[in-house]
Amino acid sequence: MLVLEDARGLELAPTLDCGQAFRWREGPGGWQGVVEGRAVTVRRAGAGLVIEGAGEMDRAFWEQYLALDLDYPALIARFGRGSRRLAACCAASPGIRVLRQPFFEVLCAFIISQNNNIGRIKGIVERLCQGLGEPLGGGMYAFPTPAALARCTPEGLAFLRAGWRAGYLVDAAQKVAGGQVSEAALRALPTAGARALLMTIRGVGPKVADCVLLYGLSRWEAVPMDVWMKKAMKELFPNGLPACCRGREGIAQQFIFDYARRNLPRGTQKVQAKGTGGH
Numbered sequence: 001m002l003v004l005e006d007a008r009g010l011e012l013a014p015t016l017d018c019g020q021a022f023r024w025r026e027g028p029g030g031w032q033g034v035v036e037g038r039a040v041t042v043r044r045a046g047a048g049l050v051i052e053g054a055g056e057m058d059r060a061f062w063e064q065y066l067a068l069d070l071d072y073p074a075l076i077a078r079f080g081r082g083s084r085r086l087a088a089c090c091a092a093s094p095g096i097r098v099l100r101q102p103f104f105e106v107l108c109a110f111i112i113s114q115n116n117n118i119g120r121i122k123g124i125v126e127r128l129c130q131g132l133g134e135p136l137g138g139g140m141y142a143f144p145t146p147a148a149l150a151r152c153t154p155e156g157l158a159f160l161r162a163g164w165r166a167g168y169l170v171d172a173a174q175k176v177a178g179g180q181v182s183e184a185a186l187r188a189l190p191t192a193g194a195r196a197l198l199m200t201i202r203g204v205g206p207k208v209a210d211c212v213l214l215y216g217l218s219r220w221e222a223v224p225m226d227v228w229m230k231k232a233m234k235e236l237f238p239n240g241l242p243a244c245c246r247g248r249e250g251i252a253q254q255f256i257f258d259y260a261r262r263n264l265p266r267g268t269q270k271v272q273a274k275g276t277g278g279h
Contacts, residue, residue: 002054002062006047009073010066011095016042018258019118020215021099022109022125023143034129035065036102039140067097079252082244085236086252089259096258098214098251103183104176105143106216107201110208111168124162128169131159149173168203175201183217191219214250223253232260 012031016024024033029052030043038061040053051062063069076094080087112124132144132152150173157166175181181201186194191213198209206225213222223241225233233240236256245252 002051002056002058003045004049004051004059004062004066004068006068007044007049007066008068008071009095010049010068010097011093012042012044012049014093014096014258015066015099017118018096018254020254021101022113022118022122023105023129025122034136034140034142036061037134037136037142039136039138065100067100070097072097075248075251079242079244079255083242086242086244086255089236089252089255092259092262093255096254098220098254100218101215102143103186103212103216104146104173107172107176107198107204107212108143108149108169110211110215111172111201111203112162112165113211114165114203114208124160124165127160128157146173146177150177165203168201171202172204186217191221194219195222210250220248220250222250224250228260229253229257232256232264235264236260 013026016031016033017026021033023035024031026032027041030041030050032041033039038054038058040051042049042051044050049066051058054062072094076090079090108128109121109125112128113121116124128149129141129143132148133141135141149169152170152173154167154170157169160166160169162169172181176183181197186197189197194213194217195206195209198204198212199206204212210222210224213219214224223229233256236259241249241252
């Protein structure tokens with residue numbers, strides 16, 4: 001058991017179930033999930049977090065995954081000083097955090113997310129892990145490696161019930177396994193270059209690419225803009241994001257999206273997963 005004494009205001013439900021990650025489920029003992037082969041249950045404990053299934057040697061990993069190394073209270077204060085409207089967005093759910101997720105998992109998950117909803121995305125991702133991932137015990141599975149998925153054909157992925165997305169998944173895995181699209185190269189490139197490289201994968205357009213940049217590569221400046229977010233921006237920030245967001249635009253977007261989803265008229269609420277166009 002690992003105890004993180006100070007969660008710095010992080011709240012689990014709005015962070016783990018907002019459409020940025022798809023392997024977390026709330027159970028009687030907390031939020032159960034798998035990250036990079038680590039099956040854990042996370043729960044709040046006072047001002048901190050308890051992570052069952054992790055040990056002290058995992059502290060740095062979980063602090064990074066949960067973005068506890070970023071001073072979110074200070075960042076939220078900075079947003080608030082720069083924009084009253086952004087302050088209101090942050091105040092509505094100040095415990096949201098943008099996770100640092102595994103690159104390949106994020107790439108696959110957001111390919112799956114296109115024209116989809118959160119429940120169905122989670123189901124496809126879980127079937128993918130059960131079918132091709134390493135078993136971890138207790139009915140939990142690791143996310144499959146690029147090599148394991150690259151050996152498949154779209155027809156061989158029929159068990160996913162992912163439709164046309166299966167071919168995109170195979171292409172993504174083959175390009176990552178073959179080195180044409182490597183995480184190291186993406187991290188070394190400027191944002192525009194990384195986005196362009198990601199878009200060489202079949203089925204990856206600007207929206208999915210920006211989701212991968214933000215959630216899988218911690219490019220905090222990337223802002224996934226689907227139909228829903230465009231509507232939210234038109235309503236709330238018609239002149240664009242305020243200057244106080246510079247360098248952290250993607251984090252600001254997370255607060256804006258959540259606020260808009262909860263507060264704008266229901267007629268615009270078409271999306272449930274971040275940056276997919278299928279909410």
